[in-house]
Amino acid sequence: MIRLLGLQPTYMSRDTLEFEYRVSNIQQNSISAVEVSVVWLTEGKGTEDLGVHFFQRLTGNSLAASDWSIPQQVHVPLPDSPLSYEGRLLKISWCVRVRFYLNDGTELVAQQPFYLGTITREV
């Protein structure tokens, strides 16, 4: 589960995105890796593009050092661009994505969209 800590899911460029994530009903020793990322992606008529603004991969000691019974907090300063956008041929959206890789090969993915900037209506 991902929870944005801001009052609204809209951030201005250079704001700091604060969020927390946690996983429940999973034993700590069954997690082999965790990936946390803040990404933008394009959707629409063209081939999808993906840009990674923030990426963190926890494995081994860093994974063992984390206490997964409490939410993990992350602070990420946001960039100037690309701003969230909804056009006719393309849409640019931002999201926080967390992937949990379990020892049995299962992959759990959660993502939480948010807006960067206020240009989100169709022009």
Add this chain to the structure above:
Amino acid sequence: MSGWWFVGSLGEALFFASFFLVGVMCFTTLVAWQFVSPTTGVRIGYGFWLLTTVTASFIVMGAVGFWYRVLKVATSDEHREVIAKHGLVSRPNKPHNRNLLPPMVPLLTPFTDSPGAKLAFRLPGEWPGTGALISIGLFAMAWNAMMVVFSVFAVGGFLEGKVQIRLLMLLIPGIYVGLRAGQLFFRSYVQEIGIGSTTVEIEDLPLVPGKTYKLLLVQYGRLIIKKLSIRLVCEEESTYHFGTDVRTECEIVRSQNILDQGRSRIDWGRPLELECQVTLPLDAMHSFQSLHNAIHWKIIVEGEANRWPSYSRSFPVVVYPHARSNPVSQPL
């Protein structure tokens, strides 16, 4: 990829692995023959180097293909993107440098390297017809050159008393196509040079939403303009795969009229100069460029002139996000 993606990826990885192994085996054999037992090997010359290049390309293609497929299965999209950007060794997330250029916005350098005569920058122009003109010119040149060669053969045969009917049957439509291509090229060329060049100068770059900028349009040539208009447009561009084709689609999503000019006379040495102002809407999206998608802003000049076909010339500009009102570290 159709079918079960895992089997497909595994199959591709195995294919590239075998490609790599075949390449290594052939390369090793070739080098061993050459240097261990030079009497039985391939003599050094073009043949040896050609075989070396081919086998080395097998190794490179196999290795790259194999690791690309493996990474595609073993890593997430985000992780792959990070590896592509920073390499396999992970680095700590650095704090965001405020002085860097805004990400995914086109570089400003191509737009600011030409100073204007009256305003700060002279914008580079995009001529939509230039590509077609060059293509027609190249085609006309190549085709007519080919026809000249065939004609020489035909005349040579005729002088020797042999009339080559098949060659003549080929030459008659061929020469017609060559003449039409030449005519089309020269007509397009005269249109291009006859209307005269258009330049646009702007007070400042990059453009920022909510701000107003002075603009200067100079239209050269010797003609009577019936109508001339300047527009600021925002265009979305998407590239996608359609079967085996790669297609690009563009759509103007925003258009703002800047100036409309009525009938004017332009003469050599007395170009038409029009000054105007352009204000970017506060809610304008910034310029954006990714691998397959883009948002472009352009100043488009459209004109209609007496005895000439209507024309359109476009001048791309860069729009920065609103927050970046002070481009502090623009590398020029």
